[in-house]
Amino acid sequence: MDKLSKKSERFLDSLQLYLASSGKKEAEAKEIVEELRDHLTEAEQRGKSVEEITGDSPKAYMEQLSKEVSFDFVMVAKAIGVILFGAVSLILLTDVIDGGAELSLIQIIGYPVLFIAYVLSLAMVFRYLAVHQLNKKKEMIMLGIFSLVKGILFIAIITIDRVIESPVIILSTFGNLLTALLAVAFIVGASIWAKSWIMIVVALLLTLPELVISFFDFTEETGLIMKSGFIFGGMILFLWITHRREKAKEAA
């Protein structure tokens, strides 16, 4: 099979990203990307370039195609639901292990709003990246700034919560146990649904160190340092293993 030029591959990747982050039906999006791949292969064999296919503006062309691909409402709703409940489950689970869940009104409203805003704006960032085809470095910087803003907003909620008093729900021992069970059930269920280990890994990274450290008699400071080291180390290890697996798959 003939290989496509890098520029064409890049265009197809961008188109796929654009359609996916616009919440379009995956099967339809894949079909049109494959059809264009076929077209580009023939066109390149005859010495044509990707511009002759997309016209002057890849952005306009992507938008034009996107208009004809159906929006997948069910999938988008499911994805937002899983991310939202997944995040809430993780927060509650760490709270329970950390000595009991305590949720204030500000947290109960703030976290879901933040997560939905996060998912929607992440989709917007991906669409922007797809359309503008920035280089890898600029792409990383943009995503970096984006996660920084998300982190700041997260801290903002915690700070507002400390400064302003709002009604607090404190769970009983039974309530804590039930919450933990529900959270674990959701995380496992969502992981099976999404066929991904990521949520289970994050849950373990967030909870295991706390449990292990609580068995030993460390000072608070040592405990904190060990915990964050464990979380970062574990995350890097997980990403590295996933990366190697992907590479092995590609090679096969």
Added chain:
Amino acid sequence: MTTSQMLKGILEGCLLAIIAKGETYGYEMIEKLDHYGFTMVKEGSIYPLLLRMKKQGLVETSQKQLPSGGPKRKYYTITEKGVEELEEFKLRWSRMATSVSHLLKEEFDG
């Protein structure tokens, strides 16, 4: 109706006419359009139209394995509804073409 909408309507009718001649795929349609002198058509512009025509039930698609191996290719065939639409397009077009040439001829003679 804006100019680009009118052009899209004409291109859609032409694509239907090409698909009506027998099963075909994207790149081949472009070659056929080229052959008839439609060199102003940007290659990519047929795909949004084909997507819409499929949704409207004017054409059907099937994936076929190429004899040379590699990925599958998407072929288009016309449906009954597509044939009806093509007949309507022919009617619309001949009416429009008659009016335009009538007008231009008068202008020329006058």
